[in-house]
Amino acid sequence: MARSGQHGGNVLQMAARAGLDPALVLDFSANINPLGMPARLRAAIPAQLDRLERYPDIDYQQLYTALARHTGCGTEQILAGNGATELIFALTRHLKPRRALLPVPGFAEYRRALQREGCAIINFLLLESEDFQLTPRLLDALTPDLDCLFLCTPNNPTGQQPASDLLLQILERCQQLGIQLIVDESFIDFLPDNRGLQPVLDRYDCLYLLRSLTKFYAIPGLRLGYLLAGDRARLARIKEQQEPWTINALAALAGETVLEDRRYQANTHAWLAREQAYLLAALGALTGIKIWPPAANYLFLRCLDPALPLQERLLEQGILIRHCANYPGLGPDFYRVAIRSHEDNRRLVAALTRIVGHG
Ligand SMILES: Cc1ncc(COP(=O)(O)O)c(C=O)c1O
Structure with a gap:
């Protein structure tokens, strides 16, 4: 297709x-923010065009510092990428799940990334009769034969945000069963005062959070996203596998510029x-x-x-x-x-x- x-x-x-x-x-x-990119970024890009004539810092230190300040996570828990999309594929390539549960309808790239690794995919049907919300039904579908679950909160395309106590129960069950839980929080910034699952990240080494800057800050053409992981050692290994310079210099500049724009x-x-x-x-x-x-x-x-x-x-x-x-x-x-x-x-x-x- x-x-x-x-x-x-x-x-x-x-x-x-x-x-x-x-x-x-x-x-x-x-689903792009109609306010357009923040004015300070629009001004910073032409002012810093010279950055394009050099390689970006291969460790993206300034970008990582900005992401750490913004998320409250240590830089060793963060992996920045060329949009959340790069990180969906990088993480799946690293985890190599064998049997994954995917709520449907959901974002298409989880399936493509899993299929690329030859993973078996079990669909978990979100029901119109439940307003396409996640319900405790999902807890029953989490069985020991699974090793991966993708969730999207709020979900694309349904726009539904699960109750936070249910999310915590799902997380707890995934940890018990050894299921890697990847929660795509690419739209979470649109929910005021909602930090997603970041506050509990340290307690769960099965938990991965995907974030995107492309929607909220209206930079889908520039591309920037990041992954947060509970398991620092594993994140270090994923970082080692990442190709160098996947984030262009202006996208890095965007991350350094917009995150604190209250x-x-x-x-x-x-x-x-x-x-x-x-x-x-x-x-x-x-x-x-x-x-x-x-x-x-x-x-x-x-x-x-x-x-x-x-x-x-x-x-x-x-x-x-x-x-x-x-x-x-x-x-x-x-x-x-x-x-x-x-x-x-x-x-x-x-x-x-x-x-x-x-x-
Ligand atoms: C749920 C979800 N996750 C991830 C992405 C990819 O975001 P990015 O532009 O950061 O690659 C999208 C893009 O539409 C999305 O809808």
């Missing part, structure tokens, strides 16, 4: 397919609180779709008329949303939409109102 079908953000291909100028398409299919973080949380509430109310009033309240900056929905090609119809109006038909575990009537600026969100609501109406 072409890569372009597996993720959102394929404006070029989708616009070409619909005969539209890509510059005129509003992209609701990739004003940008507060502005993002304020925007998101406003727009989550707006979209929940406005889209919730439409009778032709069902929506699930989002924990992060994207919203999961179902079109109640399965014969209606919602993505195509919106594209005719210059709006691109993510069709979720190619997620294992979902039918063709599910979609994900990013939360954007108020003006853009109003355009989405107006277009959806025209298409799925008020019943």
Whole structure:
């Protein structure tokens, strides 16, 4: 399958397919902070272009210092990478799991990384009747024959965040059973005051946390993510295996520049609180779709008329949303939409109102 079908953000291909100028398409299919990159980074990049004429520090000392300060972890618990994606593959390559449990629907790259290692994959179906939430049902599915579990909190594409006491029970069970637990917290920064599982990281050597800067700080083209691990010795071995210089000099600069930008973080949380509430109310009033309240900056929905090609119809109006038909575990009537600026969100609501109406 072409890569372009597996993720959102394929404006070029989708616009070409619909005969539209890509510059005129509003992209609701990739979950990127609409505030754009922090102003201090936008200024730092041209000011530090000279960095491109040297190799980055092979140990990325300044970047690691910034990540340690931001996370409260020691640098020996951190591995920075070219987006969280590099780290999904690096970690899976190192752990070489034989039998993994994957909640579905979920982010596609865990499966690809596991398949590359020849790992058997057991799907754990998230249920619409449980609002696609993790429930204690998962605890029963954790059996001693497994050696790996990927979770995504909040989950992509469903936007659901599990209860923290359930997460701790899952973690405890994984530790007891020798299951490596990889929790993808790529969207956790969008949840104010939520540090994910980082506060308990030291107590569990089976626990790995994946983080991304590309969504929250709007730098998917620059690429930066990091992995936190409870097991320092193992992390050192993964670090040894990492290819040199996978983080370009400007991405390293981004990590050194944005993590302590409190004003940008507060502005993002304020925007998101406003727009989550707006979209929940406005889209919730439409009778032709069902929506699930989002924990992060994207919203999961179902079109109640399965014969209606919602993505195509919106594209005719210059709006691109993510069709979720190619997620294992979902039918063709599910979609994900990013939360954007108020003006853009109003355009989405107006277009959806025209298409799925008020019943
Ligand atoms: C859940 C999840 N994890 C990881 C990634 C990859 O992030 P990055 O851009 O840091 O590689 C994505 C990208 O869409 C994602 O949705």
